[in-house]
Amino acid sequence: MPAPKPIHVLSDHVxxxxxxxxxVERPASVVKExxxxxxxxxxxxxxxxxxxxxxxxxxxxxxxxxxxxxxALLAIERHATSKIQDVDDxxxxxxxxxxxxxxxxxxxxxxFTLTTRPAADLAGTELVIAGGKLADxxxxxxxxxxxxxxxxxxxxxxxxxxxxRADATELAHxxxxxxxxxxxxxEVGWRLVVDGREAMRLAxxxxxxxxxxxxxxxxxxxxxxxxxxxxxxxxxRGYAGQPAAARQDRTEQYVFINGRPASAAAIYHAxxxxxxxxxxxxxxAPIFLFIEVDxxxxxxxVHPTKKEVRFRQPGAIRDAVIEAIRRALQPTPTTGIxxxxxxxxxxxxxxxxxxxxxxxxxxxxxxxxxxxQFPGLxxxxxxxxxxxAVPGAAPPAxxxxxxxELKNAAHSPWLWCRVLGxxxxxxVVLETEDGLVLMDPHAAHERVLFEQxxxxxxxxxxxxxxxxxxxxxxxxxxxxxxxxxxLPLLREMGFGLADFGGDAFIVDAxxxxxxxxxxxxxxxxxxxxxxxxxxxxxxxxxxxEAVAQAACKAAVKAxxxxxxxxxxxxxxxxxxxxxxxxxxxGRPTIIFTSYGELHRKFGRA
Amino acid sequence: xxxxVSKEKILNSLQKVQSVVSSRTTIPILSNVLIKxxxxxxxxxxxxxxxxxxxxxxxxxxxxxxxxxxxRRIFSIFKELPGPDIELEVDDKNQAxxxxxxSFFKLVGASEDEFPPLPKLDAAKTYSLDQxxxxxxxxxxxxxxxxxxxxxxxxGVLLSFKDAKLAVVxxxxxxxxxxxxxxxxxxxxxxxxxxxFKTVEELNATLQSAGQLKILTTPKQIAFEFDDIIIMxxxxxxxxxxxxxxxxAQAEESIALERETLLTALRRVSLVSGDNSTSAKLAFSKNxxxxxxxxxNVGEASETLPIKFTGRAITIAFNPDFLMDPLRTLTSDExxxxxxxxxxxxxxxxxxxFLYVIMPMRVS
Numbered sequence: 023m024p025a026p027k028p029i030h031v032l033s034d035h036v037x038x039x040x041x042x043x044x045x046v047e048r049p050a051s052v053v054k055e056x057x058x059x060x061x062x063x064x065x066x067x068x069x070x071x072x073x074x075x076x077x078x079x080x081x082x083x084x085x086x087x088x089x090x091x092x093x094a095l096l097a098i099e100r101h102a103t104s105k106i107q108d109v110d111d112x113x114x115x116x117x118x119x120x121x122x123x124x125x126x127x128x129x130x131x132x133x134f135t136l137t138t139r140p141a142a143d144l145a146g147t148e149l150v151i152a153g154g155k156l157a158d159x160x161x162x163x164x165x166x167x168x169x170x171x172x173x174x175x176x177x178x179x180x181x182x183x184x185x186x187r188a189d190a191t192e193l194a195h196x197x198x199x200x201x202x203x204x205x206x207x208x209e210v211g212w213r214l215v216v217d218g219r220e221a222m223r224l225a226x227x228x229x230x231x232x233x234x235x236x237x238x239x240x241x242x243x244x245x246x247x248x249x250x251x252x253x254x255x256x257x258x259r260g261y262a263g264q265p266a267a268a269r270q271d272r273t274e275q276y277v278f279i280n281g282r283p284a285s286a287a288a289i290y291h292a293x294x295x296x297x298x299x300x301x302x303x304x305x306x307a308p309i310f311l312f313i314e315v316d317x318x319x320x321x322x323x324v325h326p327t328k329k330e331v332r333f334r335q336p337g338a339i340r341d342a343v344i345e346a347i348r349r350a351l352q353p354t355p356t357t358g359i360x361x362x363x364x365x366x367x368x369x370x371x372x373x374x375x376x377x378x379x380x381x382x383x384x385x386x387x388x389x390x391x392x393x394x395q396f397p398g399l400x401x402x403x404x405x406x407x408x409x410x411a412v413p414g415a416a417p418p419a420x421x422x423x424x425x426x427e428l429k430n431a432a433h434s435p436w437l438w439c440r441v442l443g444x445x446x447x448x449x450v451v452l453e454t455e456d457g458l459v460l461m462d463p464h465a466a467h468e469r470v471l472f473e474q475x476x477x478x479x480x481x482x483x484x485x486x487x488x489x490x491x492x493x494x495x496x497x498x499x500x501x502x503x504x505x506x507x508x509l510p511l512l513r514e515m516g517f518g519l520a521d522f523g524g525d526a527f528i529v530d531a532x533x534x535x536x537x538x539x540x541x542x543x544x545x546x547x548x549x550x551x552x553x554x555x556x557x558x559x560x561x562x563x564x565x566x567e568a569v570a571q572a573a574c575k576a577a578v579k580a581x582x583x584x585x586x587x588x589x590x591x592x593x594x595x596x597x598x599x600x601x602x603x604x605x606x607x608g609r610p611t612i613i614f615t616s617y618g619e620l621h622r623k624f625g626r627a
Numbered sequence: 628x629x630x631x632v633s634k635e636k637i638l639n640s641l642q643k644v645q646s647v648v649s650s651r652t653t654i655p656i657l658s659n660v661l662i663k664x665x666x667x668x669x670x671x672x673x674x675x676x677x678x679x680x681x682x683x684x685x686x687x688x689x690x691x692x693x694x695x696x697x698x699r700r701i702f703s704i705f706k707e708l709p710g711p712d713i714e715l716e717v718d719d720k721n722q723a724x725x726x727x728x729x730s731f732f733k734l735v736g737a738s739e740d741e742f743p744p745l746p747k748l749d750a751a752k753t754y755s756l757d758q759x760x761x762x763x764x765x766x767x768x769x770x771x772x773x774x775x776x777x778x779x780x781x782x783g784v785l786l787s788f789k790d791a792k793l794a795v796v797x798x799x800x801x802x803x804x805x806x807x808x809x810x811x812x813x814x815x816x817x818x819x820x821x822x823x824f825k826t827v828e829e830l831n832a833t834l835q836s837a838g839q840l841k842i843l844t845t846p847k848q849i850a851f852e853f854d855d856i857i858i859m860x861x862x863x864x865x866x867x868x869x870x871x872x873x874x875x876a877q878a879e880e881s882i883a884l885e886r887e888t889l890l891t892a893l894r895r896v897s898l899v900s901g902d903n904s905t906s907a908k909l910a911f912s913k914n915x916x917x918x919x920x921x922x923x924n925v926g927e928a929s930e931t932l933p934i935k936f937t938g939r940a941i942t943i944a945f946n947p948d949f950l951m952d953p954l955r956t957l958t959s960d961e962x963x964x965x966x967x968x969x970x971x972x973x974x975x976x977x978x979x980x981f982l983y984v985i986m987p988m989r990v991s
Contacts, residue, residue: 477923485990487801487986488972488988491868491872531986538774538799540775540778
């Protein structure tokens with residue numbers, strides 16, 4: 023048995039080094055901590071400089087409020103901060119930092135120089151610290167604001183230094199960190215200097231849309247739809263990508279909570295739910311999510327670097343995010359602009375309003391979504407309530423206001439297109455204004471039928487087509503049970519269905535939009551998915567799944583050779599669909615190759 | 628093989644076999660046409676293995692023989708030749724020389740042996756019909772056939788020879804078209820045959836309005852002989868559902884309607900149909916029929932027709948396409964629509980032995 027070692031209190035020096043291990047993990051963490059300080063100091067211009075992947079130098083210069091000499095000396099002490107006073111303040115902290123650890127931690131593991139001047143003072147202060155020991159304090163001439171340099175990071179912690187990756191990797195982390203904060207604060211001007219060369223310059227006072235276009239490029243920016251939802255005290259803003267832009271991982275999903283980059287399992291779950299039926303499992307659409315919520319509803323003090331946050335009411339946040347995404351991607355159905363003239367308000371206002379809205383339509387924040395106008399009849403409010411309506415029931419919903427309709431001018435994938443033919447007896451080739459489109463007719467038809475049936479189902483206007491001779495459909499015991507449990511749901515979907523005893527059912531009507539599909543195939547497919555879905559629960563999802571299965575069975579088969587007019591009909595119907603890019607199971611319906619890409623491939627760039 | 632033939636006649640025959648020559652086939656020989664010369668006739672045969680068409684014409688044959696040549700190519704060459712006569716000579720290596728006026732062509736063909744042999748119709752039952760009548764029966768029913776591959780026996784048209792009558796029936800489970808005519812055939816030749824849809828299309832394209840038609844069948848094959856043409860086809864295997872049981876025994880109301888007026892009204896209102904689930908609502912009241920189509924997100928349309936009707940008011944919804952199909956193909960001025968209520972099938976009848984049963988749509 024080893025002799026007991028005496029217990030002693032660690033020196034501040036050691037404590038700082040240990041704390042530094044939590045806060046400063048790599049050069050990018052230095053960038054994060056110092057950028058947050060700069061933002062908390064109210065800077066409108068921030069410059070990030072890195073040399074040698076941040077190993078040799080990380081420097082952040084801001085034009086924020088700066089510090090006087092006394093404050094500067096205090097700031098480098100551990101747990102010294104201006105951001106909170108006592109523990110209650112943590113509850114509603116509105117600044118990015120508050121722990122008062124960053125400067126102490128960084129200065130403990132680097133050659134640290136802090137130069138700062140409040141705008142009101144004549145002279146600035148320069149502090150030089152090496153490995154946590156204050157080496158020099160002197161006056162310095164400098165512009166208002168603060169510049170902090172951290173050289174030779176981890177020079178006194180070889181263990182940590184060994185874990186740093188190649189310069190390029192560390193630089194990539196710094197750039198990522200830079201991008202995250204630049205996105206979170208489009209109003210601030212940013213500059214990134216790498217090894218003495220300017221790598222990125224972002225103008226101050228930008229909107230989020232501008233900033234996104236600068237950072238992710240115009241191609242991706244075009245595929246983004248604005249999110250805007252306020253529900254109680256939760257606001258969800260930002261941009262959600264079209265499913266077509268999805269990728270294998272979450273690297274293009276950015277979540278900001280009260281301006282703070284953060285992640286929370288509840289939010290990622292909500293994003294997945296929002297894209298349900300639009301993306302296959304394992305695909306993630308780009309999303310830039312800005313959630314504003316009462317600071318008291320969030321606990322940011324979970325993780326030393328505040329990467330993870332917790333919510334008091336994760337359910338409410340989740341619902342808000344799901345709804346925001348759904349709204350952005352599946353806007354209310356729209357028809358032509360003319361409809362605004364048919365709701366018949368006084369003529370003068372109607373024309374004025376529609377003119378104004380047209381202008382809005384033409385100059386949105388982002389490059390306009392590609393519009394597709396079809397010769398279609400404008401929407402009319404039903405002139406009489408449907409005969410089946412119960413007397414005294416609520417009148418038919420008022421026609422959507424023109425503004426609503428115009429807001430989401432058709433979100434078709436193309437302005438015009440021409441059907442070139444079908445290849446391999448399967449894929450349809452289309453020419454559009456921007457390039458070449460390959461369409462999978464089965465997936466496309468599935469999407470069209472899915473939306474039709476779901477729309478009819480949710481508006482309780484399902485039309486069903488009677489069958490000449492009722493068919494008896496015999497199912498497996500497990501699926502039969504699922505059908506029996508969901509008889510009301512299936513009847514609402516338009517199935518004329520009766521229990522025939524045993525595991526058999528009598529079908530005397532089918533949802534009309536399923537066309538000539540056989541009742542046996544459709545019912546069996548739905549029953550199977552219901553039986554499987556029983557474990558998953560969630561009735562809204564069960565409906566979607568059932569409708570998706572029905573659509574799948576009724577859609578044209580993969581090997582059907584289609585006539586030209588059938589293809590054209592399908593193309594038009596798909597372009598009208600709310601979510602034309604994927605089938606209800608999330609597989610793509612169309613693959614787009616732009617002329618630019620073709621030119622590149624043919625070396626015509 | 629050596630022969631001389633008039634350009635007009637050879638083009639006419641070749642035209643009739645073109646439609647079964649597939650442009651994208653995995654078996655190259657199927658894009659060739661088999662040419663057989665014997666005595667004073669030549670025969671052209673094309674097949675896609677499901678349907679085969681044989682067309683013949685007169686020719687001055689100096690040396691009988693057989694070969695196969697690319698079907699589309701010789702058709703376009705013959706069409707452009709100056710004419711009026713074409714000389715065709717084929718050597719042992721299946722190389723064809725074509726001469727006409729100042730033109731000369733040499734074409735590479737393939738041996739007759741490579742061409743798939745046609746089915747033999749031994750011990751076949753035979754029926755004899757009027758071409759025009761049969762064409763009309765098929766034309767008035769075939770649109771109701773199902774295209775859902777999971778029920779192959781509905782993917783075609785039923786020819787039911789029974790009780791000295793031929794019934795031609797097609798259904799997709801939602802509507803059914805039936806045309807019944809008395810025909811003469813031997814007592815032992817009763818039976819049901821299901822024609823594949825492709826063969827029906829071929830018949831529609833080639834049958835003439837007058838002349839004799841001979842039908843030969845074995846349990847799996849069928850052949851139609853008329854004029855200078857033979858169409859051979861497989862039959863669909865399976866049993867056609869008992870079509871007589873879906874015909875309503877009687878209806879409460881029988882309404883006489885002008886076919887053309889009803890058709891144009893339906894055609895107009897269905898211009899607003901949004902998708903394939905649109906229904907046309909037919910409201911019959913005293914001497915008035917109102918047809919309404921409402922399509923969410925598209926709009927609505929209605930037509931009011933004066934009719935002779937004094938019965939009980941009925942409102943019923945149909946798929947407008949299903950209702951228009953028979954109106955388009957029939958030729959009589961007046962039809963009658965028999966209805967009971969909004970849940971029971973409607974029946975379209977006219978002055979020919981035709982009957983069309985259509986199930987209504989329901990809106991939940």
